[in-house]
Amino acid sequence: MNKLVHSIADAIDDIPDGATLAVGGFGLCGIPEHLIAALKDRGTQELTVYSNNCGVDDWGLGLLLANKQIKKMIASYVGENKTFEQQFLSGELEVELVPQGTLAERLRAGGAGIPGFYTPAGVGTLVAEGKEHKSFGGRTYLLEQGIVADFAFVKAWKADTYGNLVFRRTSRNFNPLVAAAGRVTIVEAEEIVEPGELNPDDIHTPGIYVQRVVQGIGYEKRIERRTVRKD
Numbered sequence: 001m002n003k004l005v006h007s008i009a010d011a012i013d014d015i016p017d018g019a020t021l022a023v024g025g026f027g028l029c030g031i032p033e034h035l036i037a038a039l040k041d042r043g044t045q046e047l048t049v050y051s052n053n054c055g056v057d058d059w060g061l062g063l064l065l066a067n068k069q070i071k072k073m074i075a076s077y078v079g080e081n082k083t084f085e086q087q088f089l090s091g092e093l094e095v096e097l098v099p100q101g102t103l104a105e106r107l108r109a110g111g112a113g114i115p116g117f118y119t120p121a122g123v124g125t126l127v128a129e130g131k132e133h134k135s136f137g138g139r140t141y142l143l144e145q146g147i148v149a150d151f152a153f154v155k156a157w158k159a160d161t162y163g164n165l166v167f168r169r170t171s172r173n174f175n176p177l178v179a180a181a182g183r184v185t186i187v188e189a190e191e192i193v194e195p196g197e198l199n200p201d202d203i204h205t206p207g208i209y210v211q212r213v214v215q216g217i218g219y220e221k222r223i224e225r226r227t228v229r230k231d
Helices: 033-042 061-066 082-090 100-111 175-181
Strands: 020-023 047-050 070-075 094-097 116-119 133-136 139-145 149-160 182-193 212-215
Touching: 020 175, 033 061, 033 149, 033 182, 047 061, 061 070, 061 082, 100 116, 100 139, 100 175, 149 175, 175 182
Parallel strands: 020 047, 020 149, 047 070, 070 094, 149 182, 182 212
Antiparallel strands: 116 139, 133 139
16 A cells, blocks of 8 residues: 655656656646656656646756657647757657647546547647547537556645645646556655545545655746736
């Protein structure tokens, strides 16, 4: 039952080249930054990554991108990363753009054991190419597949050693979905407590979805784009 791993390096040690990886966070909010940095240092290659976005040039998943460790990126937004643009235009990086709601539902479906679902999002666009179309009630829908990744990286505010998780404010975005969608879910938490210390009503992800928990130390908590009033 105790899922505590004593170091971040140990937590990611068995991720092989060519793995599929789901990563929580939204922009730079709630990203598992220490797990990502450790994977960069490990040098794991040929990754297929599912995430809302690919970080920025020098932070988050942008670190893996700059190190050319990502083979394919499945994301809903890619507008803050110049390295991403360069690799995509040069053909080094394969990209699949997914509507944000569809990406969220694909992760949720995969975590729930649902292999596919129909959605109207993307009908009549490039998103629809090569996908099954079906009509319900006179409206056309696309068949989208659920996502189950080999590994998942999640950032939690609090966790207990059994893997029960609490997310704080906006970081409760893609993290719960990603936690459910990984065959092996690895969590870095700002605070780790003993079982029974978390109020059951406050738990967002139950420990059944989590295989490893590691303590994260020192969070920068960047603001992705700071806007101030001009006098």
